[in-house]
Amino acid sequence: MISLTIDGREVSVFEGTSVLEAARILEIDIPTLCHDPRLKPFGGCRLCIVEIRGMARPVTACTTPAIGGMVVTTTSERLYRLRRTIIELLLSDHPNDCMVCARAGDCTLQEQAYFYKLRLNRFTGEMRDHDRVDANPFIKREMNKCILCGLCVRVCDEVQGVNAIDFAFRGFNARVTPPFEKDLDCEFCGQCVAVCPTGALTGKVWAGEARQKDVKMTDTVCSYCGCGCNITLHTVRDRVVRITSRPDTHNRGWLCAKGRFGYEFINHPDRLKTPLIRRKKGGNLEPAAWEDAFDLIAGQFTRIKEESGPDALGGLASARCTNEENYVFQKFFRAVIGTNNIDHCARY
Amino acid sequence: MPKGVTVNVCMGTGGIAGGADEVLAAFREELSRNSVEGRVLEKCAVHQVGCRGFCARDVLVDITIDDERTTYQYIRPDMVKRLVSEHIIGGEPVADWMVSDEYHRFHDLQKKIVLADCGTIDPEDIEAYIDAGGYRAITEVLESRTPAEVIDEVRRSGLRGRGGAGFPTGQKWELCAANEADRRYIICNADEGDPGAFMDRSVIEGNPHSVIEGMLIGAYAVGSDSGYVYIRAEYPLAVDRLRLALDQARAKGFLGPDILNSGFSFDIKIKLGAGAFVCGEETALIASIEGERGMPRAKPPYPADKGLWGKPTIINNVETWANLPPIINNGADWYAGIGSEKSKGTKVFALTGKIRNTGLIEVPMGISLRDIIFDIGGGIEGGRLLKAVQTGGPSGGCIPQQHIDLAMDYDNLLAVGSMMGSGGMVVLDESDCMVNIARFFLEFTQAESCGKCTPCRLGTKRLLEILTRITEGEGRKGDIELLEDLAGDVRDTSLCGLGMSAPNPVLSTIRYFRHEYEAHIHDKHCPAKVCRKLLTFFIREDLCVGCGMCRKACPTGAADGKPKAPHHIDTSSCVKCGACYDVCKFKAVLKE
Numbered sequence: 001m002i003s004l005t006i007d008g009r010e011v012s013v014f015e016g017t018s019v020l021e022a023a024r025i026l027e028i029d030i031p032t033l034c035h036d037p038r039l040k041p042f043g044g045c046r047l048c049i050v051e052i053r054g055m056a057r058p059v060t061a062c063t064t065p066a067i068g069g070m071v072v073t074t075t076s077e078r079l080y081r082l083r084r085t086i087i088e089l090l091l092s093d094h095p096n097d098c099m100v101c102a103r104a105g106d107c108t109l110q111e112q113a114y115f116y117k118l119r120l121n122r123f124t125g126e127m128r129d130h131d132r133v134d135a136n137p138f139i140k141r142e143m144n145k146c147i148l149c150g151l152c153v154r155v156c157d158e159v160q161g162v163n164a165i166d167f168a169f170r171g172f173n174a175r176v177t178p179p180f181e182k183d184l185d186c187e188f189c190g191q192c193v194a195v196c197p198t199g200a201l202t203g204k205v206w207a208g209e210a211r212q213k214d215v216k217m218t219d220t221v222c223s224y225c226g227c228g229c230n231i232t233l234h235t236v237r238d239r240v241v242r243i244t245s246r247p248d249t250h251n252r253g254w255l256c257a258k259g260r261f262g263y264e265f266i267n268h269p270d271r272l273k274t275p276l277i278r279r280k281k282g283g284n285l286e287p288a289a290w291e292d293a294f295d296l297i298a299g300q301f302t303r304i305k306e307e308s309g310p311d312a313l314g315g316l317a318s319a320r321c322t323n324e325e326n327y328v329f330q331k332f333f334r335a336v337i338g339t340n341n342i343d344h345c346a347r348y
Numbered sequence: 349m350p351k352g353v354t355v356n357v358c359m360g361t362g363g364i365a366g367g368a369d370e371v372l373a374a375f376r377e378e379l380s381r382n383s384v385e386g387r388v389l390e391k392c393a394v395h396q397v398g399c400r401g402f403c404a405r406d407v408l409v410d411i412t413i414d415d416e417r418t419t420y421q422y423i424r425p426d427m428v429k430r431l432v433s434e435h436i437i438g439g440e441p442v443a444d445w446m447v448s449d450e451y452h453r454f455h456d457l458q459k460k461i462v463l464a465d466c467g468t469i470d471p472e473d474i475e476a477y478i479d480a481g482g483y484r485a486i487t488e489v490l491e492s493r494t495p496a497e498v499i500d501e502v503r504r505s506g507l508r509g510r511g512g513a514g515f516p517t518g519q520k521w522e523l524c525a526a527n528e529a530d531r532r533y534i535i536c537n538a539d540e541g542d543p544g545a546f547m548d549r550s551v552i553e554g555n556p557h558s559v560i561e562g563m564l565i566g567a568y569a570v571g572s573d574s575g576y577v578y579i580r581a582e583y584p585l586a587v588d589r590l591r592l593a594l595d596q597a598r599a600k601g602f603l604g605p606d607i608l609n610s611g612f613s614f615d616i617k618i619k620l621g622a623g624a625f626v627c628g629e630e631t632a633l634i635a636s637i638e639g640e641r642g643m644p645r646a647k648p649p650y651p652a653d654k655g656l657w658g659k660p661t662i663i664n665n666v667e668t669w670a671n672l673p674p675i676i677n678n679g680a681d682w683y684a685g686i687g688s689e690k691s692k693g694t695k696v697f698a699l700t701g702k703i704r705n706t707g708l709i710e711v712p713m714g715i716s717l718r719d720i721i722f723d724i725g726g727g728i729e730g731g732r733l734l735k736a737v738q739t740g741g742p743s744g745g746c747i748p749q750q751h752i753d754l755a756m757d758y759d760n761l762l763a764v765g766s767m768m769g770s771g772g773m774v775v776l777d778e779s780d781c782m783v784n785i786a787r788f789f790l791e792f793t794q795a796e797s798c799g800k801c802t803p804c805r806l807g808t809k810r811l812l813e814i815l816t817r818i819t820e821g822e823g824r825k826g827d828i829e830l831l832e833d834l835a836g837d838v839r840d841t842s843l844c845g846l847g848m849s850a851p852n853p854v855l856s857t858i859r860y861f862r863h864e865y866e867a868h869i870h871d872k873h874c875p876a877k878v879c880r881k882l883l884t885f886f887i888r889e890d891l892c893v894g895c896g897m898c899r900k901a902c903p904t905g906a907a908d909g910k911p912k913a914p915h916h917i918d919t920s921s922c923v924k925c926g927a928c929y930d931v932c933k934f935k936a937v938l939k940e
Contacts (some may be wrong), residue, residue, distance in 0.1 A: 063646035174799020
């Protein structure tokens with residue numbers, strides 16, 4: 001353990017801890033745009049600059065390792081001015097679009113602009129114009145809003161291992177893009193959407209559905225597979241409009257394409273909400289109570305087993321069930337029905 | 349040098365551009381023809397040599413007969429016949445074509461350590477380097493010195509990094525060697541990218557083995573078995589000569605396993621840069637070698653602790669490496685005796701701009717700008733007045749004429765708002781507009797910014813936009829203060845050296861030439877008459893003979909008049925392209 005002083009308060013941390021992490025232990029707020037504790041530090045946005053005694057220029061807290069005896073200042077007139085200039089520069093090349101942006105109220109850049117009271121900008125000039133529409137089915141890319149924090153690039157590389165996007169071009173023309181500026185063609189896990197601090201990356205399915213302040217958030221578990229990722233349903237008037245996941249869950253906030261974008265079935269008119277029973281041969285399927293359905297299933301199972309033996313029955317389980325559910329399922333077939341005819345897409 | 353006749357033709361890039369290939373071929377042909385005819389020329393050897401610095405006089409040729417050397421300038425292939433018949437066969441040097449006194453003055457004030465053998469030895473022949481004392485330093489080091497002794501020698505020499513920042517080389521090596529690691533790397537930074545700079549290129553083209561030997565010394569000192577030379581692909585001649593030199597060094601046993609039976613192994617790979625200026629920044633260069641996009645990484649950790657592939661890495665510039673064999677050969681005390689108090693040895697500069705003798709010079713640290721410009725450089729072209737000297741390329745600043753007696757070393761240059769940089773030196777005279785100079789360098793840095801960090805990506809763009817509007821007569825009250833504020837913030841917050849130093853041209857020109865900015869903004873006037881949009885073109889009737897050249901050159905019909913009668917320019921349709929000014933043979937077109 002080493003100990004250092006931040007804003008006059010001492011803190012002990014493990015070697016290898018960054019100054020930013022050490023400050024967060026003390027609950028000292030240092031603004032960041034390109035930092036995510038789940039990813040390697042980048043040092044690109046420069047917002048987390050701090051002053052360290054003995055160093056001539058400010059350094060980024062996210063990339064600077066804490067050293068024993070370090071004396072750090074996180075707030076000063078000079079740092080305030082420098083951070084304000086950085087936000088001002090970012091806004092000088094950012095569409096003034098908050099009134100129609102899906103991320104309004106949930107946007108780190110907007111929050112910083114509010115904090116630094118940036119209404120008029122000293123810098124006006126050319127703005128990027130990436131008007132190319134990406135035809136991929138899931139992820140809406142409005143690259144005029146991109147601040148090049150690199151979070152999407154890093155999550156795609158470090159977490160997903162896909163490397164579908166990277167930086168291209170130089171200087172003012174630098175941008176994040178799939179190879180050769182083609183349409184995005186990846187796993188569509190949407191990890192990039194989850195980490196984007198602005199409205200540059202959003203889900204196409206939830207575009208224009210609801211402003212963040214109107215949604216009700218409900219934590220639940222994804223029903224797609226046995227992994228059981230924790231998700232948060234964003235609903236407006238009992239309609240699901242978006243799915244996210246919290247960074248403090250066991251899945252660390254990461255989801256797959258189905259979990260993140262495949263929620264339209266929930267409110268779909270074709271969705272089955274009760275069991276259906278065909279009561280007459282050739283007749284229609286009719287809604288029924290669960291009790292009637294279970295009675296029917298149990299009766300038919302018993303009949304078939306008696307008439308043709310247990311091996312006339314077989315069970316197909318699903319990867320969408322949990323381990324426990326699948327265990328119970330095979331137990332039921334082996335012990336109750338008495339057959340080994342059970343299978344599953346991942347095999348027992 | 350053996351007795352007999354030797355012809356040396358300068359075959360640096362400057363020489364080749366001047367036609368040195370043809371001159372060399374002409375000598376070979378002319379000599380063999382005379383030899384066939386039974387003349388006494390069997391002993392005559394024709395060599396190509398690397399750049400000797402005086403590019404303004406290319407093609408330069410030395411003819412040496414019995415140690416008596418005569419240097420000729422501006423040699424073309426058709427002049428070779430007379431040189432051979434009169435000088436080599438007849439024994440009478442051709443006085444008309446010999447270099448003038450200026451050539452000697454150009455060389456007299458210089459002190460050549462790095463460039464000592466450039467321009468005298470054949471860079472494509474390892475024997476020439478060995479004959480000139482090459483590979484003696486590494487042989488001695490391997491035979492009789494410990495790595496710690498080598499580092500100590502380098503530390504005591506006072507050598508500082510020649511890439512621009514001037515970090516003490518010995519200290520860097522010490523830090524690297526002190527790290528626990530299973531592997532260490534050596535890198536030679538040959539990604540020279542400053543506009544108008546050609547120091548590293550000339551060293552590699554003229555004496556590639558000196559760089560290899562320097563790297564060998566460094567590798568032995570810190571315990572590395574693997575090195576890289578990161579060199580721009582835009583330097584094809586340097587790449588070819590380096591590749592050849594590496595092959596020859598391997599064949600001679602100076603590279604590879606168990607060098608000179610010492611048990612020490614080291615080899616060097618070449619990595620070609622793909623044309624990104626920022627890859628000259630050490631962490632971006634390392635990322636590029638690793639196959640990543642060339643974007644700088646935050647320091648600390650420094651490369652000496654965690655560099656290439658996460659291992660301790662020494663990265664030094666070409667000129668730094670080339671300084672090492674002479675330091676080992678002559679000792680740290682000898683080296684520390686050259687230069688100023690805190691900057692030891694010599695520095696190579698690429699002297700360009702409004703100066704008579706452009707070229708490559710090597711001078712002791714601490715020499716005054718006055719000596720460089722007026723003695724070595726031969727003064728300003730056309731008798732105009734010196735205005736400023738720009739050093740350090742896009743990262744440096746402009747040193748005004750009043751600091752002409754400044755002793756050139758790392759610390760003095762920083763004190764006046766510029767920097768040593770890798771050694772570009774552009775001389776500016778009264779016909780240069782300082783706002784426009786700042787704009788030029790910002791145009792370069794903003795285009796070469798990698799885009800990773802906000803202040804560099806957007807700050808340099810906004811600086812450029814403000815400078816552009818000032819040069820176009822759209823400057824606003826408060827622009828100078830805005831430039832100062834933004835430039836300071838970009839300098840203080842950028843991630844790497846590119847962004848940190850990009851504002852230097854703006855800050856230093858405002859510091860010394862604020863009145864020029866004010867004239868542009870408030871009076872809409874460019875004192876140097878450079879910024880076209882602020883100029884008015886007109887014709888002096890008493891000088892105009894009505895030749896009609898301006899009328900023909902004018903793209904908009906603004907310059908008009910009857911033949912043989914004075915012409916005039918209609919200012920409302922004039923687009924200020926300057927075509928009339930350029931074509932007028934009577935100096936009747938004026939700009940104000």
